[in-house]
Amino acid sequence: MDNKLEFRPRARMLLQLGDQLIRNESIALLEIVKNSYDANATSATISMKNVTDPEHGEISIEDDGDGMNAEIIRNVWMQPGSEYKERLISKLPKDSVGHRMPIGGKGIGRFGVHKLGHKIELISKRADSKEITLKINWRDFQQDKLLEEIKVDLIERDTPKYFTNGSTGTKIIIRELRNTWSRGNIRDLYRAINSLNSPFETAESFRTFFKLDNDEWLRDLTNFKDIKNHALYYAEAEIEGEEIKTLKYEFRPWDTMDKVQARSKTTCNIKMVEHHFNETNKKKTLVPLDLSTHQIGKIKLKVLIFDRSAKILSLGVSDKKGFKDYLDINGGIRVFRSDVRVYDYGEPENDWLNLDIMRVNQPGKAISNNLIIGAVSIERSESVDLEEKTNREGFIENEAYRKFVSAIRFTLEKILTQRNEDKDLVRKFYGLSSSNQPVLSHLKELQEKVSERVTDTNLKNDLLKSISNIEKDYEVISDIYIRSSSAGLSLSIVMHEIIHMITELAAAIEHKPSDDHVKMLVKTLQKTVGDYAGVIKQSNKTKGDLIKIVRQSLSNIQFRIKAHDVEIISKYEERKNLKTEVSCAQNLITSTIINAIDNSIWWQTYAKKQKKKIFLDIIEYPEKHLSLIIADNGPGMSISPADAVKPFVSDKPGGMGLGLHLADEVMKGQKGKLIFPEPYDLDIPDEFQKGAIILLAFRKML
Numbered sequence: 001m002d003n004k005l006e007f008r009p010r011a012r013m014l015l016q017l018g019d020q021l022i023r024n025e026s027i028a029l030l031e032i033v034k035n036s037y038d039a040n041a042t043s044a045t046i047s048m049k050n051v052t053d054p055e056h057g058e059i060s061i062e063d064d065g066d067g068m069n070a071e072i073i074r075n076v077w078m079q080p081g082s083e084y085k086e087r088l089i090s091k092l093p094k095d096s097v098g099h100r101m102p103i104g105g106k107g108i109g110r111f112g113v114h115k116l117g118h119k120i121e122l123i124s125k126r127a128d129s130k131e132i133t134l135k136i137n138w139r140d141f142q143q144d145k146l147l148e149e150i151k152v153d154l155i156e157r158d159t160p161k162y163f164t165n166g167s168t169g170t171k172i173i174i175r176e177l178r179n180t181w182s183r184g185n186i187r188d189l190y191r192a193i194n195s196l197n198s199p200f201e202t203a204e205s206f207r208t209f210f211k212l213d214n215d216e217w218l219r220d221l222t223n224f225k226d227i228k229n230h231a232l233y234y235a236e237a238e239i240e241g242e243e244i245k246t247l248k249y250e251f252r253p254w255d256t257m258d259k260v261q262a263r264s265k266t267t268c269n270i271k272m273v274e275h276h277f278n279e280t281n282k283k284k285t286l287v288p289l290d291l292s293t294h295q296i297g298k299i300k301l302k303v304l305i306f307d308r309s310a311k312i313l314s315l316g317v318s319d320k321k322g323f324k325d326y327l328d329i330n331g332g333i334r335v336f337r338s339d340v341r342v343y344d345y346g347e348p349e350n351d352w353l354n355l356d357i358m359r360v361n362q363p364g365k366a367i368s369n370n371l372i373i374g375a376v377s378i379e380r381s382e383s384v385d386l387e388e389k390t391n392r393e394g395f396i397e398n399e400a401y402r403k404f405v406s407a408i409r410f411t412l413e414k415i416l417t418q419r420n421e422d423k424d425l426v427r428k429f430y431g432l433s434s435s436n437q438p439v440l441s442h443l444k445e446l447q448e449k450v451s452e453r454v455t456d457t458n459l460k461n462d463l464l465k466s467i468s469n470i471e472k473d474y475e476v477i478s479d480i481y482i483r484s485s486s487a488g489l490s491l492s493i494v495m496h497e498i499i500h501m502i503t504e505l506a507a508a509i510e511h512k513p514s515d516d517h518v519k520m521l522v523k524t525l526q527k528t529v530g531d532y533a534g535v536i537k538q539s540n541k542t543k544g545d546l547i548k549i550v551r552q553s554l555s556n557i558q559f560r561i562k563a564h565d566v567e568i569i570s571k572y573e574e575r576k577n578l579k580t581e582v583s584c585a586q587n588l589i590t591s592t593i594i595n596a597i598d599n600s601i602w603w604q605t606y607a608k609k610q611k612k613k614i615f616l617d618i619i620e621y622p623e624k625h626l627s628l629i630i631a632d633n634g635p636g637m638s639i640s641p642a643d644a645v646k647p648f649v650s651d652k653p654g655g656m657g658l659g660l661h662l663a664d665e666v667m668k669g670q671k672g673k674l675i676f677p678e679p680y681d682l683d684i685p686d687e688f689q690k691g692a693i694i695l696l697a698f699r700k701m702l
Contacts, residue, residue: 039065051181069129125163231304297382303374333374
């Protein structure tokens with residue numbers, strides 16, 4: 001028997017789609033704002049009230065776009081996956097200049113409102129149509145009913161109550177919020193909203209605004225205007241087909257840099273190439289890179305590149321901490337399509353161009369995401385082969401996308417060639433001292449001695465290669481240090497022994513010994529490092545209550561705390577309803593907490609604080625993490641987070657520079673993070689806002 005069947009989805013499917021297709025609340029709001037853009041609005045305003053109280057909280061998104069009438073609600077809004085926007089696009093003239101090209105199309109954005117709250121009220125008015133109000137209670141969709149059985153209320157009004165005097169637009173009001181918003185979440189959302197438009201372009205045709213009933217939560221947020229003039233290097237490029245049509249580069253030294261001169265260079269018609277792996281001979285070769293084989297269109301790239309070294313910043317940056325914190329959060333290269341951002345390129349978690357990886361492999365030549373602010377601009381009508389993922393987190397990684405990425409990387413390499421030329425000059429006249437990185441400084445001195453003193457070409461090349469490998473594998477060596485420490489090995493002894501061997505090598509080269517003696521010393525050094533790697537041991541992870549771990553840590557050093565007269569403010573003890581169970585190596589976490597408190601006590605004593613205080617709290621932040629806040633009222637950190645987690649980098653007199661490096665490695669081992677938050681991202685007392693603040697962030701247990 002041949003039966004014809006039809007799908008009859010359950011109502012809860014809509015809720016599941018919202019939860020699975022929209023990753024978090026920020027993306028949900030961004031999707032709604034994109035709908036405002038598609039509706040030809042000139043602005044969209046997000047307003048938030050009482051967001052710490054979900055029952056009484058309210059979020060609204062209002063625009064002045066075309067609006068919707070009852071027909072559009074019935075036949076488009078209530079029918080996800082309709083071809084409405086595709087039809088709009090097809091009706092636009094091929095030369096779409098002056099016409100706004102819709103950036104949505106799958107009907108996913110409406111599910112964002114479910115991610116935010118249980119009840120929504122949609123009010124809209126289209127020209128020459130009645131004002132409509134649509135009310136939805138998403139809890140109704142939790143019933144075990146078919147989707148078609150759940151009805152929603154649509155009201156039409158002859159006399160508009162909201163959009164009066166001929167105005168049009170849409171307002172969505174979300175009530176009975178699904179989550180409690182924290183200060184950090186609000187500040188993250190504020191940054192996300194402000195990142196919708198490219199920092200290099202003033203999109204007067206569409207702007208977003210953000211309103212919050214608690215302005216104090218938005219205090220001291222650094223913006224692009226505050227730091228853009230601190231960039232030493234600037235470049236812009238136009239890419240099309242097989243060429244970089246134009247590449248403009250500028251070196252912009254500050255007025256205080258009187259030893260170097262500004263310069264600019266423009267290059268045209270640069271043929272692009274990329275590496276291709278030949279499966280036959282298993283070798284990489286360079287082949288032409290041509291974008292015209294796909295519909296990608298013209299690509300515009302603009303970048304600002306910064307120098308974060310303390311000595312350079314002292315020449316022209318007053319708020320060094322604010323400058324570095326801004327780059328840590330906002331650094332990277334974002335993608336904008338028809339002037340609206342494609343999420344989440346440029347976010348800290350998305351190293352889509354592998355900048356951080358290349359920085360590790362080529363520390364002197366490449367740049368990491370926290371050294372650059374950039375924008376890639378493409379047009380929606382020209383880039384149809386770059387397809388956005390259904391979950392709105394970037395493009396589908398097809399062949400067009402691969403070539404798109406390759407073209408941007410190739411262009412960045414050309415920019416960095418120019419930048420590195422000027423960077424070398426800056427380093428020459430305003431060079432940095434390596435005295436705070438003892439192993440690196442000793443290796444550098446050894447390289448110089450080998451280059452000057454060793455006459456045998458083969459031996460010289462072998463030695464320089466060995467030294468270079470040690471330098472390149474610095475992060476691996478760091479891993480050995482952290483894991484060796486967990487096996488009971490003294491880090492100070494490790495470092496002292498390596499430096500001693502490097503010094504002996506330098507002395508041997510100075511006195512021109514036999515080749516065999518030098519080779520033996522190099523092999524001994526490499527074997528020593530290898531032996532340390534062999535003592536790596538993994539600590540077993542168990543489930544533990546983070547509150548109990550903190551209590552145990554404090555108990556272990558109670559006499560030290562009392563001896564230094566430190567007041568411990570245990571805010572976490574008030575978190576009665578918070579689930580604080582985490583999976584971790586408890587002995588390592590205890591050691592990390594103790595080390596952080598020890599360090600805090602040292603700096604407060606060094607700063608001669610009369611009343612030493614340490615603030616401890618446990619919060620649900622960032623997303624999907626449970627974090628321990630450790631803050632003090634000391635002098636704060638004077639080096640950037642990026643430098644602070646490097647081994648042997650310290651501004652502490654006589655310090656080893658290993659404490660935060662170890663903490664960072666320990667948290668990575670727990671699949672967590674060591675975070676250096678902006679002070680006002682957290683709800684902590686004002687007296688701790690200018691001190692040192694770290695978060696030990698653990699992944700939430702499922």
